[in-house]
Amino acid sequence: MHALIVVAHHDPRSLTHALAQAVGNGIIQANPADTFEIADLATEGFDPRFSFADHAVHHREASPPADVLAEQARIERAAALVLVYPIYWWSMPALLKGWIDRVFSNGWAFDFRLGESFSQQLRHLRVHLLAVGGADADSFQRHGYDQAMVTQIEHGIFDYCGARVVSSERLLESETVDPKTHLDTAQAIGQRLFSTTDETARVGAEVECA
Template sequence: MARNVLIVYAHQSPCSFNAALKDAAVEVLQKQGCQVTVSDLYSLNFKASATAEDVIGELKDPEHFHYGEETMLAWQEGHLSPDIMEEQKKVKAADLIIFQFPMYWFSVPAIMKGWIDRVLTQGFAFTFQAMYNNGIFKEKKAMLSFTTGASQSMYSPAGLNGDLNVTLWPLQNGVLHFCGFQVLAPEISYSPGYCPPEARTQILNSWRKRLEGLWTEKPLTFTPCELFNLSFQGGFMLKDEVQAAQAKKKYGLTVGHHLGKPIPPNNQIKADD
């Protein structure tokens, strides 16, 4: 059975390096027999802002509009706006989602953030009973593929921009892992705008080679929900015995759950060996 891949793509120019990375992914994955769909957000003129217009029909509480509650109800009743429903169909069909974008202000472009805000609605993408490693999309894979304006050294723990592992934590843990995705290590193309042509060719060839074995890659490691007291009484904190077991270890569990210790090296960039 053919695998389905969705590429959520955010760049304005078809001549960009992001476009080249996207095209390489389409080419290699289709050669593997995958069904590849590209959501070109700029070509779609995808609406970035999450507003009451995303609900078709009457609101539950028009006097005090709550986006999360209203869109969850609209999803349940099939009353979300057509552009959201179309993207949700693509997500539902996908075995793998690749987010292809240039890093803007240490995050995704606004149009892609709008896709995240609007498409990954409560009920469809998560509930507060089904999240993280028990999440709705736990059978699906997802990954970031992005370009930077700065060099790799600038995103190191001693670099001017700081540790990229910290930068990626909100997207990879707070969005993808929260929805249950198995998060593959990101594909990072450092500073292609300042690279000579032969270096850009090498980056593309490396991406193509990785894509050939992508389905067998081990996902990044996150702390499972079972290690936490999942109640208001327990404060949703790591269990006492877990914290005690970690006391003598050099590193914390993850970038986010560092327990006041050094962050595990490359926790958000490479899978554990």
């Protein structure tokens, strides 16, 4: 089994990057035969800007640009997609949102054509969300930010495409809590990453890799 771990943070020394690596370490600890790849969007220089070329893709007038095709291929090689990101203004960073805007395109993540039935294209995809925030849980609940993130990210993005969000964790108080606490949580997520993947997905991945 193979996981794609996408991390969106400009600083490779950040807790966000350490959490992504901890997830990967947990995957290998659970089963050395499993593999993972970390997609570091900032270091790799992914352009998150939705351009005229992306607009043409949405209207089915052109094929996706090469950088988008490369990201889609990465996802297609994975049995699980893990997004690790800091919470900016109660959502994900612009870099990660732009990655989704461009990569989860019409014709690949979903199929929309005027006058035809809408189709979800990512029903096979299993998603894990790991968000890092400085506020406490009470702040998220009291102001409704927690439900807002569920609505816009889990439902608005992944449910729309048919992908299944298997786990969603917010690691909060990141500037005051001992980092080891969150790193242990991330490692545990990695250890159980494929145990939470349903059997049909595991069998499909094994056949594909055979």
